[in-house]
Structures are given as C-alpha cells and as structure tokens.
Amino acid sequence: MNDTTFVDSLRSSIDSVKNSVVDYTPRVVVALLLVLVGFILAKLFSKWVTRLVSSVESSRPVKSFAKSMGLKSLEINWVVNILVYWTTLLVFFNAAVDVLQLTVLSNTFSSLVGFIPDLLAAALIAGLSILGANAAHDVVMESAKRAKVNAAKFLAVSARVVVLIFGLPLAASQLNLDLSILTNNITVVVAGIMLAFGLAFGLGGRDVAQKMLKDLHDNWKK
Template sequence: MPTVPIQNWGDAVFLAVSNTLNNFLSAIPQVLGALIIIIIGWLIASALARLATELLRRAGADRLMATHGSSVYGQKSAQFKPSTIVGEIVKWIVRFVFLVAAANVLGLTQVSQLLNQVLLWIPNLLVAAVILLIAPVLARFVRGAIEVGAGRMGFSNAPLLGRVAEIAIIAFAVIIAINQIGIAANLVNTLFVGFVAAIALAFGLAFGLGGREVAAQLTQEWYQASRQTAERVRQQASSASSAGQARPQAQPQPQPSQNPLGSSQMPGGARPR
C-alpha cells in the first residue's frame, strides 16, 4: 500500500481507522472459515464421544468396573464409568484436531504448533494410562499366585512375599508410565535403578527369612533319605557277604565208565547174569 503524507491529526486518525477496517474486512473470511471448522469439529466430536460411550456401555465395561473395580482400584473406583471416560477422551482428541485446522486457517502459526505438539503427545499419555490400568490387575494376580504357592511350600510369610511382589509391579508400572510421557527421563531412569536394587534386597530378605523353616525341612528330608539309602546299601552288602560264606562247596559226582562195546562190566571182568 502506498504511503499517504499526513497533513493533520484528522488525516492520521482516518488513516489508522481505514487500515484497521481493511484488515478486519480481509480477515472476516478466515475467521468465518475457522468458526465453521470449529463448529463442525465440535459436532463430530460429540457424536463420536456418544458412540464410544454407548459401545463400551453395551460391552459391559461399566458393569465390570462396578463389580470388580473396588477390589483392584479401591472403593472410590466404583464412582467412575469407563464408558464416560473413554467418551471424553475421544471427544477432546477430535476437538484438538479441528482446533489445529482452525489455527492454520487463521494463520496462527505458533498456536498451531503448540496444539500439534499436544496432539502428538496424547498417544503417549494414553499408553501410560493403559499401563497404569493393567498394572494393578496383573499385580493382584501375581500376589495371589505367590501367596498360594508359597503357602503350600510352607513359607511362614507368604502374604509378605505376595505384597512385595504386588508393590514392585505397581511401582515398575508407574516408573514406565512416567518415562512414557517424557517427564524427567534421566531422573526416572536413576530412580528406576535404585528401586530395582531396593526391591531385590527386600524380596531376598523376605524370601530368606520366610524360607528358613522350609530350607531346614528340605535339608532334614535330604539327610534322612541319604541315611536310609546308605543303610540299605550296607544291609545288602552284609547279606551278600554272609550268603557267600555259608554256601557249601559242591563235590564232583563220579561218572560211570562206559564199555566201548556198549555193555557194562562188573568188577573182575564178570558179566552180569
């Protein structure tokens, strides 16, 4: 636009208002386009959210959480409905996609880049959430298996072993989730190494202290079995030696002499009558 020489204050005010009005009028199509994109995005997001919520509700996710969620996630978990949570997540992901498109239409480069980074970070957040949801279920299963197995083996502190394993699995899941969303990766890795060492030490102490009776019982059984085997071998060797000494020597049996002619002769050359 060519510059216009300003003669007085009236010309200055008129020029400023004219430039502002021209910029506003030129931006109206972009603003209307961004508003249309946002409205369409909001409608689509709401429809997809209702669809996801209804599918999960019919699949029984809410009923499953209400029935078994309190035993795994605590009593307050019954207040949350998985179908509603997933529906909200779907809604906001779709909204963010349309917000990025609207920012691009308006030419807001910085806003578009920021929203795009948030949108790319959402999958990591979802993976971390899935890890945190699965970890308590797996930890509870492993705890029950260890308690039953250690109890049958005779460990006196089987519940302690199961609890240590449960805490270890949940702690590992939390560390992995934090690392997944990219929060203080170096610090998390350092804490992870220290935590692994601490859990290994705690589990070793619990296993060693609780397995003293089992180890003593196994050692006693092995010792008794070895003694019984040695006693049987000694008895068998003694029986074999006694049988060899008591057996009489066999005398050779005389063989009757045979005449080459096929007839037997009496002593003195006489023939039998």
C-alpha cells in the same frame, strides 16, 4: 499542509484497518464454524464410542476377565468418553487457530494433539501393569496359602511391587519421563530387603526355614 498530511495519514490508517477487518472477518467466521462443528462432533463421537465401550464391558468375556482380576467391572467408558471428547475438540481447535494464523496457539495445540498418542500408550501400559500386579499378587497369595507358607502376604506384596517396578517406568517412558534413578533406587531397596530376609533365614532361622520347606514339600505332595 501539516493538517492535510495528518488527515491523509489518519485516513490511510483507517482504510488499512478496514481492509484488515474485511480480510480477516471470513477467517473468524470459518474458525467459529470449525469450533462449533468440533463441539458437535466431539459430543457425537464420545457418545458413540462410550456406547460401544459400554457394550463391550457388559459382554460375558470382559465380565469374566474383570472378575478374575478381582473387579466388579472395568468401568473405563467414562475415561474413553473424556479422551474422545477432548481429542476431537483439540483437533478442531487446532484447525481453527491455523485458519486465524495464530502461530503460537497453533503450535501449542499441535503439541497437545501429538501428545495424545503417547498419553494413551502410557495409560494402557500403566493399566496393564496394575492389572498384572494385582493378578501376580492374587496368584502368589493363593499359591502360598495353599502351601501354608507363613510369609504369604509378604511374598504376594513383593510380587506386586516387582511387576509395578518394571511396568510403571515403562509407562512413564512413553511420556518422555526419565524415572531410571527412582527405579534403580527402588530395585536396590527391594533387593536389600530380599537379601536381609534371606540372611535372616540363613543365619538366624535355619530351623524355621527347614520347617517351612518341609511343610511346603509335604503340602505339595498331598
């Protein structure tokens, strides 16, 4: 009796495993097909988009813009290639784990796919902030040199830092990173430096400041 019960139980377990394998096999096949299609499309999409970006980079307006920013070229096609490739793969991986009903992995891939727009926005804002900071540095440096201001380098670096202080935290906020404490501290430090610089001119360098302002005025009149 006990032997019969054991055999029946074992047989039932084997049948259950067989049924599970039979039911799950089509899902595995579909998931593998999705991953394979994902690899193929990721390769194709990344190649197409990279060619498009490369053609835009080689256009005359973009080259002129890069030159005005002090760059030989923008050279962002490799970044776009990586983003398009892995974004496409993540979308198909997410679909594959959904088919396999792997809840934990599905939630993870869904979070990664949902994070990509924020990452792109942060990268765009950070890139524009860096370009703006470099442009501000060059403009201030050139203007100060034309005016023959002795502190041209200090003013140019200060302009770059100010732009980055406002731009980079905005990029970080797209990633839900709170840098307000760091930003406030940097702002206080920069303000303190500027205040000390002003006091040095006001208290100990009146003659120097007067001469600099006079030279600045005379040079601009010329």
